[in-house]
Amino acid sequence: MKGVVFPGDGTIVLRDFPEPEPGYGEVVVKIRASGMCGSDLHFYHGAFDFDHAVIQGHEPCGEVYAVGPGVDPARIGERVMIHHYIGCGTCRRCRAGWPQMCETAPGKTMAVHVDGGHAPFALVPESSLLPMPDGLSFEAGAAIGCGTGTAWGAIKRLGSVADTTTVVLGQGPVGLSATMFAASMGARVIAVDVDDRRLAHSAKFGADLVVNSRAQSLTDAVAEFTGGRLADVVLETSGRASDDALAVLGTFGRAVFTGLPGDVRFTTQAVYKKQWTLLTSWTMSSIEQARCAEYVVAHDLPVDELYSHTWTIEQADEAYRWFDKQDAGKGVFLFD
Incomplete structure (x- = not known):
């Protein structure tokens, strides 16, 4: 064979x-x-x-x-x-x-x-x-x-996403699957990528808002969608948007990082009052x-x-x- x-x-x-x-x-x-x-x-x-x-x-x-x-x-x-x-x-x-x-x-x-x-x-x-x-x-x-199972595993690590504003960074196969699952579970989903073709698929998979972060300010778009509260949940699937993940995460927000290499950096003194929960997820x-x-x-x-x-x-x-x-x-x- x-x-x-x-x-x-x-x-x-x-x-x-x-x-x-x-x-x-x-x-x-x-x-x-x-x-x-x-x-x-x-x-x-x-x-x-x-x-x-x-x-x-x-x-x-x-x-x-x-x-x-x-x-x-x-x-x-x-x-x-x-x-x-x-x-x-x-x-x-x-x-x-x-x-x-x-x-x-x-x-x-x-x-x-x-x-x-x-x-x-x-x-x-x-x-x-x-x-x-x-x-x-x-x-x-x-x-x-x-791929699709990795998105499922990340959402299971986060817990319930129902009735949340969930941002999915990256709309490759894992990100599209995360968009699909979160939308089906009752989340308001903001799908983010730098490729309009991927974002067109995101809308078909249930995204309420699509954002090309190369063409517009992601933080402004999320703030406008949420009335300034920012995201309850963020899934980072690209491995290259960790700064964006933290920039749009609201107070008491939960974020899960699945993308590689995924360099995540923050200063505790600058963010400890935000009461975040940050997770990794592997398949x-x-x-x-x-x-x-x-x-x-x-x-x-x-x-x-x-x-x-x-x-x-x-x-x-x-x-x-x-x-x-x-x-x-x-x-x-x-x-x-």
Whole structure:
């Protein structure tokens, strides 16, 4: 089978791999959709450490194709999402659904330490499988596996956003998902970006106000919208707008930072009377990934519309050259 590999120099290689065979407690998933995530570009350019020999893709979704010993054969054919982190399975973090925060063993991540989903088949522990609700497309299941799930995880870190003015900084796939979720939960959402094409999508995803912060004063726009009170909640998803996040956050405001590199700076003496709560958020637990999928179906949310491009695996070079421009849109590899 062909799989996508990143040499780390801004190119891709389509390499031949043997079809995986499951060992004890493992399954082979026939990949139906594998999303392109913004964090892929850090590995594409070699900015992060990773095993350059592994298959890329950490937003995979598909059907159980084969099972190893210890796995019920009745699972074959089951539609599944994949939680792309692997831990020891027994420590308190793993048992709570956070294998990426495993405390007793070096964690593994698909596309970083072990093969990912940009190939027709993927080998994963059975414990990494999550059920897909009826009505959820494979494309949506892939997005929930990281980008959309990251937005969900950030909102869950914040707590309720109902009846708040929520500012979402950055309207890439994570930011658009955050806009979509916050609006569906009853927030008045201000979507912020420097690209009018992304902002046009934000309005379709439920934003009450869109602001191009390159063309107008963000602080003035938020102040006018809120009658001077500023934002109750801010989600920073771009990794480059931390100063803006703090500038528009009102008293008793809550902010969560998910974007990288995300350099956040403040002087306590200047802001301590604002009574802020500032949080970080990293993806989501396996439990919340499953809840996110259920929520999307229950509220009929348009996650599929995050994708602007679909690709075959043979088009991977063209796909990543397009994605590297970061000029709006999200891509997904589809498999028969």
